[in-house]
Amino acid sequence: MLPNFAYIRARTKQEALNNLGSEGAHVHAGGTDILGCARAEVFEVEKIVSISRLEELRGITRSSDGSLRIGALTTISEIAQSPLVQESYPGLAQAAGDVASPQLRNQGTLGGNLCQRPRCWYFRGDFHCAKKGGDLCYAVEGENRYHAILGGDPCYIVHPSDTAPMLVALGAEIHISGAAGSRSMPLQDFFVLPDQDLSRENLLEPGEIVTEVLLPGASGIKSSYRKIRERGAWDFALVSVALAVRMNGSTIAEARLVLGGVAPVPWRAEAAERALIGKQPSPSVAADAAAAAVAGAQPLEQNAYKVLLAKGAILESLLAL
Numbered sequence: 001m002l003p004n005f006a007y008i009r010a011r012t013k014q015e016a017l018n019n020l021g022s023e024g025a026h027v028h029a030g031g032t033d034i035l036g037c038a039r040a041e042v043f044e045v046e047k048i049v050s051i052s053r054l055e056e057l058r059g060i061t062r063s064s065d066g067s068l069r070i071g072a073l074t075t076i077s078e079i080a081q082s083p084l085v086q087e088s089y090p091g092l093a094q095a096a097g098d099v100a101s102p103q104l105r106n107q108g109t110l111g112g113n114l115c116q117r118p119r120c121w122y123f124r125g126d127f128h129c130a131k132k133g134g135d136l137c138y139a140v141e142g143e144n145r146y147h148a149i150l151g152g153d154p155c156y157i158v159h160p161s162d163t164a165p166m167l168v169a170l171g172a173e174i175h176i177s178g179a180a181g182s183r184s185m186p187l188q189d190f191f192v193l194p195d196q197d198l199s200r201e202n203l204l205e206p207g208e209i210v211t212e213v214l215l216p217g218a219s220g221i222k223s224s225y226r227k228i229r230e231r232g233a234w235d236f237a238l239v240s241v242a243l244a245v246r247m248n249g250s251t252i253a254e255a256r257l258v259l260g261g262v263a264p265v266p267w268r269a270e271a272a273e274r275a276l277i278g279k280q281p282s283p284s285v286a287a288d289a290a291a292a293a294v295a296g297a298q299p300l301e302q303n304a305y306k307v308l309l310a311k312g313a314i315l316e317s318l319l320a321l
């Protein structure tokens, strides 16, 4: 059952920010994640502030310099179906199209996709785990087949978003507004590992909202997103591979390879990128990069399969290039 909470439907960004300052206040965008969290009492909910009327946070627009602005309230379906995204950032259209089900993509927004809470069954369940202020990450000794193989210690959640790894690979910047003003940062720096701060997954401060994501121009960039899941649809990634590459003739001039489903943050595989840059794509270069990407993996008892899955998915992504 949902707990009792105050519900505010803000008419302006300022009204939303004014209402978000207090303890237990949360943003409601599409509501596909926050209401489940409230029902499961994952965190305290005193007030829900809907931002769905803020038209300024919607839409996809291209600037004259070739960059693309995607408002935080843009739905996942709108991103997947946007001709601008499909034409210049096909990996992002693919990632958005791979999120959940058509109904959830119609309702869920980009801001919510980036800020959704982890799906770990101990975190979402009735367990006072380390992330909720307890002493233990129950995944270490417990059921851990869906948990992290990279960057986990001391909490083995995986980041659930499909769009985040692809946006990081494309060099996106995130824009945030709060009572103290606005700020922006590379999306890669937005996400926080558990050993930096166990209680949260990103740098959003209480009372702040994500307003938009900016993508640099994609001239000459090839991008792809490959998601491996247990079921054919409506499932989170066991492993995903976001790849953005710029070729110079037959040589790889730039490469960004980001893994989803394997770490508490979208995991940038920089060793794999180094193994690609300056090389001509070939099966052996791809195999070296795939091996480098998972070289530091520390699987738990039930999730060593993710190491092989990640290697295979990276190999497939690179060979498709």
Ligand SMILES: Cc1cc2nc3c(=O)[nH]c(=O)nc-3n(C[C@H](O)[C@H](O)[C@H](O)COP(=O)(O)OP(=O)(O)OC[C@H]3O[C@@H](n4cnc5c(N)ncnc54)[C@H](O)[C@@H]3O)c2cc1C
Pocket (backbone or CB within 6 Å): 026, 027, 028, 029, 030, 031, 032, 033, 034, 035, 036, 072, 073, 076, 098, 099, 100, 101, 104, 107, 108, 109, 110, 111, 112, 113, 114, 115, 116, 117, 160, 161, 162, 163, 204, 208, 209, 210, 211, 234, 235, 236, 237
């Ligand atoms: C059955 C199911 C399957 C799913 N499968 C997938 C999947 O395969 N891949 C995937 O990536 N996701 C999946 N999701 C997760 C999620 O629901 C969607 O990704 C959706 O995009 C979330 O957007 P929303 O607008 O509904 O978020 P909300 O539920 O409104 O918000 C989610 C969180 O983000 C915060 N938030 C939302 N917008 C902002 C903002 N602008 N600024 C600051 N904070 C904000 C909220 O406070 C809340 O904590 C799934 C969800 C369900 C229920």
